Amino acid sequence: MTSLLRAVLTICALLYASVAVADDFSALVQALPKGSYHARSVVVKKLGLLGDARAVPVLKALNNDDLKVAGDGTVLIVNDTTGAATSAIGGAAMGKPDPNSLDRVKANNMVRRAIRTAIGMLTLRDPDPAKRMKAAEDALKAADPEQIDALDAAISAERDAGVKAVMAEARAAAVLKSDAPEAQKLAAIHTLGDRGDNAALAALVPVANSKEPALAQAAKTALSAIREAQQFWRLAQNIWFGLSLGSVLLLAAVGLAITFGVMGVINMAHGELVMLGAYTTFVVQQVIRADAPGLFGWSLAIAAPLAFLVSGAVGIAIERGIVRHLYGRPLETLLATWGVSLILQQAVRTIFGPDNRDVGNPGWMSGAFKIGQMQVTWNRLWILIFCLAVFAVLLAVLKKTPIGLQMRAVTQNRAMAANMGIRTGGVDALTFGLGAGIAGLAGVALSQVDNVSPNLGQNYIVDSFMVVVFGGAGNIWGTLAGAFTLGIANKFLEPFSGAVLAKILILVGIILFIQKRPRGLFAVKGRAVES
Amino acid sequence: MPRQGLIDRRLAIFLLGLFILTVAVPVGNLAMAGKPVPTYLVALIGKYLCYALLAVALDLVWGYCGILSLGHGAFFALGGYAMGMYLMREIGARGVYANPLLPDFMVFIGWKHLPWYWWGFDHFWLAAIMVLLAPGILAFTFGWFAFRSRVTGVYLSIITQAMTYALMLAFFRNEMGFGGNNGLTDFKDILGFDLASDGTKVGLTMLSAVALAGGLLLSRWITTSRLGKVLVCVRDAESRTRFLGYRVEHYKLFIFTVSAMMAGVAGALYVPQVGIINPSEFSPANSIEIVIWVALGGRGTLVGAALGAIIVAAAKTYLTGALPEAWLYALGALFILVTIALPTGVLGAVETGIGRLRRRPAAKEAEA
Numbered sequence: 082m083t084s085l086l087r088a089v090l091t092i093c094a095l096l097y098a099s100v101a102v103a104d105d106f107s108a109l110v111q112a113l114p115k116g117s118y119h120a121r122s123v124v125v126k127k128l129g130l131l132g133d134a135r136a137v138p139v140l141k142a143l144n145n146d147d148l149k150v151a152g153d154g155t156v157l158i159v160n161d162t163t164g165a166a167t168s169a170i171g172g173a174a175m176g177k178p179d180p181n182s183l184d185r186v187k188a189n190n191m192v193r194r195a196i197r198t199a200i201g202m203l204t205l206r207d208p209d210p211a212k213r214m215k216a217a218e219d220a221l222k223a224a225d226p227e228q229i230d231a232l233d234a235a236i237s238a239e240r241d242a243g244v245k246a247v248m249a250e251a252r253a254a255a256v257l258k259s260d261a262p263e264a265q266k267l268a269a270i271h272t273l274g275d276r277g278d279n280a281a282l283a284a285l286v287p288v289a290n291s292k293e294p295a296l297a298q299a300a301k302t303a304l305s306a307i308r309e310a311q312q313f314w315r316l317a318q319n320i321w322f323g324l325s326l327g328s329v330l331l332l333a334a335v336g337l338a339i340t341f342g343v344m345g346v347i348n349m350a351h352g353e354l355v356m357l358g359a360y361t362t363f364v365v366q367q368v369i370r371a372d373a374p375g376l377f378g379w380s381l382a383i384a385a386p387l388a389f390l391v392s393g394a395v396g397i398a399i400e401r402g403i404v405r406h407l408y409g410r411p412l413e414t415l416l417a418t419w420g421v422s423l424i425l426q427q428a429v430r431t432i433f434g435p436d437n438r439d440v441g442n443p444g445w446m447s448g449a450f451k452i453g454q455m456q457v458t459w460n461r462l463w464i465l466i467f468c469l470a471v472f473a474v475l476l477a478v479l480k481k482t483p484i485g486l487q488m489r490a491v492t493q494n495r496a497m498a499a500n501m502g503i504r505t506g507g508v509d510a511l512t513f514g515l516g517a518g519i520a521g522l523a524g525v526a527l528s529q530v531d532n533v534s535p536n537l538g539q540n541y542i543v544d545s546f547m548v549v550v551f552g553g554a555g556n557i558w559g560t561l562a563g564a565f566t567l568g569i570a571n572k573f574l575e576p577f578s579g580a581v582l583a584k585i586l587i588l589v590g591i592i593l594f595i596q597k598r599p600r601g602l603f604a605v606k607g608r609a610v611e612s
Numbered sequence: 613m614p615r616q617g618l619i620d621r622r623l624a625i626f627l628l629g630l631f632i633l634t635v636a637v638p639v640g641n642l643a644m645a646g647k648p649v650p651t652y653l654v655a656l657i658g659k660y661l662c663y664a665l666l667a668v669a670l671d672l673v674w675g676y677c678g679i680l681s682l683g684h685g686a687f688f689a690l691g692g693y694a695m696g697m698y699l700m701r702e703i704g705a706r707g708v709y710a711n712p713l714l715p716d717f718m719v720f721i722g723w724k725h726l727p728w729y730w731w732g733f734d735h736f737w738l739a740a741i742m743v744l745l746a747p748g749i750l751a752f753t754f755g756w757f758a759f760r761s762r763v764t765g766v767y768l769s770i771i772t773q774a775m776t777y778a779l780m781l782a783f784f785r786n787e788m789g790f791g792g793n794n795g796l797t798d799f800k801d802i803l804g805f806d807l808a809s810d811g812t813k814v815g816l817t818m819l820s821a822v823a824l825a826g827g828l829l830l831s832r833w834i835t836t837s838r839l840g841k842v843l844v845c846v847r848d849a850e851s852r853t854r855f856l857g858y859r860v861e862h863y864k865l866f867i868f869t870v871s872a873m874m875a876g877v878a879g880a881l882y883v884p885q886v887g888i889i890n891p892s893e894f895s896p897a898n899s900i901e902i903v904i905w906v907a908l909g910g911r912g913t914l915v916g917a918a919l920g921a922i923i924v925a926a927a928k929t930y931l932t933g934a935l936p937e938a939w940l941y942a943l944g945a946l947f948i949l950v951t952i953a954l955p956t957g958v959l960g961a962v963e964t965g966i967g968r969l970r971r972r973p974a975a976k977e978a979e980a
Contacts, residue, residue: 347766349900406952411766412680413951416907419900420947427940543777543896546770581781588778592754592771596761 106133107170113143114150114186121188122195129199130231137203139169144196149183159183198223205235205248213244220251221280226259250276254284267299274303277310278454314454319572325461327568328468329530331561332523334545334552335472338560339516341549344492344509346404347415350422351545352538353429354396354517358388358524359533360429363438378443381525388521395425396517400510408509422538430535440528464526471522472561478515479557488512547591553601562602567591616836622959623832626915627825633657634821638814651810655885656929658817660922662882665824667905667921668914669874672831674903675912676840677867678847683772684875685899686779687747691876692889693783694746696796697730698739699807699884703800716798717791727789736803743880744873751872752865759861759868764850773896780894795890802884813885820881824918827874831914834870843867904943908950910957919959 109131112124125143128136142148142158148169149157156169157178166175188196201223204216213235220228232252239245253269261269270288273281282304289300333355340348348354362384369376369383376383399421407414442460449458479485490498491508499505524537531537544567552563567587574583595601619627637657640649666688673679705712709719714726732738754775758768786792805812834840845853846860854860883889892898901924909920924946931939954961 347769403948403952412769413955415680415766415769416900416903417948417951420904420944420951423940423944423947427937427944430940431937539897543774547774550767550770581785585778585781588774588781592774592778593757595763595767595771596757599761599763599767 106131106135110136110139110156110169111154113139113148113156113169114154114184118187118189118192121186122192125192125195125199126227129195129202130227132203132206132231132234134203134206135172137200138172140196140200140203142169143186143188144193146185146188148186150186151178152182156186157183198225198228202228202231205231206238210241210244213239213241214247217244217247217251218280221247221254221284224251224254224258224284226255229255229259250281254280257284257288263293263295266296270296270299270303274306277307279311282307282311311454317453318455319576320569321455321457323569323572324465324565325568326571327565328461328465329527330544330548330568331564332464332468332471332526333520333541334548334560334564335468335475335557336516336519336523337545337549338552338557339475339519340513341546344512344516345411346408346513347411347418348399348404348513348516349415349419349542350399350425350538351517351520352540352542353422353425354392354520354538355524355527355541356429356533356535356538357392357395357425358521359440359528359531359537360433360438360524361388361391361521362525362528363433363440363533366441377441378445380441380443381446381529385522385525388525389518390521392521392524393514393518396520397510397514399517400513404513405506405509422542426535426538433535435535437532437534440533442529446529460529464530467522467526471519472557475515475519475557484508484511488515547588550601551591551594553598556601559602566602618829618832618836622913622915623828626918627828630821630825634818637817641810641814651813654810654813654817658813658820658885659882660925661817661820661824662878662885663902663905663921663925664918665820665827665878665881666875666902667909667917668824668827668831669871669878670902671906671909671911671914671917672834672874673868673871674906675914675917676835676847677843677864678850679864679868680766680769680903681772681868681871682769682896682899682903683776684871684902685896686776686894687751687872687875688879688882688902689779689783689889689891689893690746690750691743691879692883692893693790693796693879694739694742694876695880695883696799696889697733697742697790698736699799699802700796701730701734702802703798706800707798715791715796717794717796718789721786721792723789730789740880743876747872747876747879748869751869755865755868759864762861773899776894776899777896780891780896783891783894791890793890795888796883797888797890799884799887807884807887816881816885820885823877823881827877828914828918830870830874834867835914839863839866901943904947904950906957908946908954908957910959913957913959916957916959920957923958 106128109124109128113121116124125140128140138158139148139156145161147159147161149159149166151157155175157166157175158169159166159178159180164177164180166178167173168175198219201216201219204212205220207213207216217235220232229252232248232255236245236248236252239248250272253272256265256269257273266288270285273284285300285304285307289297289304291297291300333352336354337348337351340346340351362381365384365387366377366380369380399418403417403421404414407417446460446463449456451457477485479488487498487503487508488511490501490503491505491512495505498508527537527541531540548563548567549560551567552559552561570590571583571587574586577583578586637649637654641647641651641654666684669687670681670684673681700715703715707716707719709716711719714723718726733742754772758771763771782788783790783795784793790796799807801807802812802816805815807813835843842853842858842863845856845858846863850860879889879893902921905921905924906917907920908924909918910916924943927942928939931942950957956964
């Protein structure tokens with residue numbers, strides 16, 4: 082009973098004192114060690130509202146249990162490891178006092194919560210805009226009417242438009258909880274409605290349930306607008322994730338679309354050619370790290386042509402050594418190339434070891450930016466661009482160059498092409514090499530988003546076959562459509578069913594789809610089909 | 613055309629070998645002092661025999677009907693899971709959690725009731741029926757869709773691979789109620805016989821040999837029948853067979869389902885012998901390995917498929933022990949060599965060799 086009485090008295094005394102000395106910083110710091118936890122949290126709050134940057138180290142010290150009070154009432158910040166003390170008010174060094182002569186200023190959860198808010202308020206004035214942004218977001222979540230004045234001060238001092246907007250939104254959320262006049266609250270609802278995310282939603286829901294009809298009505302309108310906007314962005318986000326997954330699938334599958342789709346050769350080692358591309362990137366980065374660290378930003382640009390050459394050369398070797406002997410026997414080709422894939426996998430395991438290898442992201446590949454409420458990472462965006470570029474170049478090669486013409490001629494009618502003087506053997510090797518080289522390029526891109534391990538190829542082989550089969554063999558436009566359809570479908574199913582089940586559903590879907598259209602989405606028509 | 617004899621020379625020699633094995637194993641392991649056939653070898657032989665039965669099942673569809681299934685591992689695993697479920701129920705209250713109603717893994721993930729599809733699996737007869745029905749129904753449904761819409765060749769191969777891949781992902785999920793990652797294991801006994809005892813192991817191995825012989829005879833009986841002739845026609849010229857008025861899809865569906873059930877039996881015999889069944893049995897790589905057994909032994913010979921399975925599996929046991937690095941190189945090289953250099957498989961090459969040796973003395977006599 083007496084302790085409660087004392088607490089109430091202290092609070093009264095503190096309130097009185099704070100008014101009397103006009104929120105003076107040193108008086109508040111001096112008041113910190115006194116009274117109950119509740120009183121202490123009140124003082125902390127005041128320190129936060131004061132807007133004096135000197136309070137930050139004091140509050141941090143209090144949070145870390147480094148704030149001590151000496152016998153004569155001086156408040157000290159004592160370094161935990163060295164034992165050196167500084168004055169909490171002036172910051173002057175105070176030597177190394179005997180630890181036994183000091184009392185710790187204690188903090189409980191209530192005080193710590195107050196400290197977090199207070200530091201947040203103080204960081205509203207931080208020189209670093211990112212920190213100010215964070216502080217403003219925190220203030221928005223807290224929505225504390227007592228922060229309105231501090232926010233007002235911060236807004237008038239703020240020069241960054243983005244941070245200023247968030248601060249205004251935080252102020253609006255705080256206004257809604259205060260007893261400000263209705264006009265101000267309506268303006269606040271408007272501000273938050275424009276923001277349109279979960280934080281705004283949280284601030285508006287209580288208002289929509291309030292008893293004042295005008296406010297509730299306005300809040301309800303704003304809420305439904307926000308929900309609509311959120312639905313839109315969720316849709317956009319799903320499509321973006323789908324496109325991103327689709328671009329990875331397309332990269333992995335487009336090489337297969339040439340070897341399987343155009344040549345009719347099942348290359349089960351395709352995934353391993355992708356893996357070789359990824360390991361080429363790893364080797365290039367290792368060399369750059371060791372010899373020319375300045376070039377690291379260029380490592381992917383250097384690795385891409387090399388990966389194309391490495392995988393392409395291995396591809397040509399596979400074609401000349403094995404596949405050539407098995408034309409017209411697709412099932413045997415499938416088995417032989419499976420054998421190649423096992424050997425390549427084991428070779429990589431022998432050379433580089435079975436563990437994941439670390440491939441770094443150059444600066445321009447890392448980080449993210451925001452469009453509306455959607456987070457877009459740079460590496461995903463670059464991979465999408467890269468994959469579309471590869472696709473465009475491939476299309477141009479097939480349609481516009483002499484070698485592309487020969488490739489199409491050989492695949493359409495081998496005997497006739499040979500009669501016209503085309504060396505079909507060489508064209509076969511080049512076509513296979515092209516498909517394999519593109520697999521290598523895919524490996525460079527995949528090294529940025531996936532683990533580089535000997536199993537890399539295995540993870541993509543079933544998926545890439547699904548893409549080619551779904552899109553329709555023999556048509557690389559079909560592969561494009563197939564990859565993005567499957568990618569987006571996968572991402573739309575995931576929220577309902579979870580990632581694994583989504584994949585199973587897609588597989589079952591494709592199996593059923595093939596029943597309906599055994600030759601895929603874009604089927605090749607005509608006499609060539611039956612053979 | 614007169615019907616070919618049910619048992620030709622190849623099959624006779626193989627069955628004789630199998631018979632000798634079924635006599636030698638129990639005698640060598642149980643009856644003779646010093647155990648000239650150690651118990652680990654008994655378990656190993658039993659495992660190989662199950663693989664051989666699985667290879668025969670695949671040869672039936674691939675060798676005789678041209679359906680290259682890259683998903684036969686799925687039927688094998690389904691049969692294995694059906695048997696595993698019975699063995700799980702046999703454990704009863706002897707599990708780690710000593711729960712008389714639920715298998716350990718269900719207690720572990722906090723389930724309170726036995727899901728409906730586990731009901732009745734404490735009866736052996738139901739499990740035995742499910743060993744046939746589960747793969748059979750899957751193969752029938754899958755085949756009914758696939759063959760009716762004339763999905764053939766590599767497309768069929770790829771969707772069978774997708775099927776087993778999808779099943780693998782599904783069985784990895786804990787919510788499926790089949791033990792997730794770890795699968796079903798810690799079996800104690802089968803029909804009251806202790807699985808750890810030598811007697812049970814020998815018994816299971818002998819049972820596997822009988823099943824293999826049965827599978828071979830059944831396959832031989834099918835392939836030498838009129839129906840078998842039509843199957844070969846489908847393999848060699850599907851469109852022509854259809855134009856002659858045969859319902860090609862019915863023949864394919866029949867043989868695919870029979871083959872799947874045979875694979876299921878192989879899986880059911882395999883599980884009690886190795887003591888575990890988990891989702892990795894569904895992995896596409898496993899199913900492709902079955903194909904290489906058949907290709908190595910000789911496609912379309914039945915006996916060759918069984919031999920191929922035993923040769924590759926024995927080589928795997930040896931190499932993964934002696935030179936673990938070398939196994940994948942060897943397997944990879946095997947795939948390439950067999951497809952390019954040995955299109956008729958080991959059996960074909962050996963028989964051609966024997967044939968040449970026979971003809972040479974005959975030719976000399978003719979000269980003289």
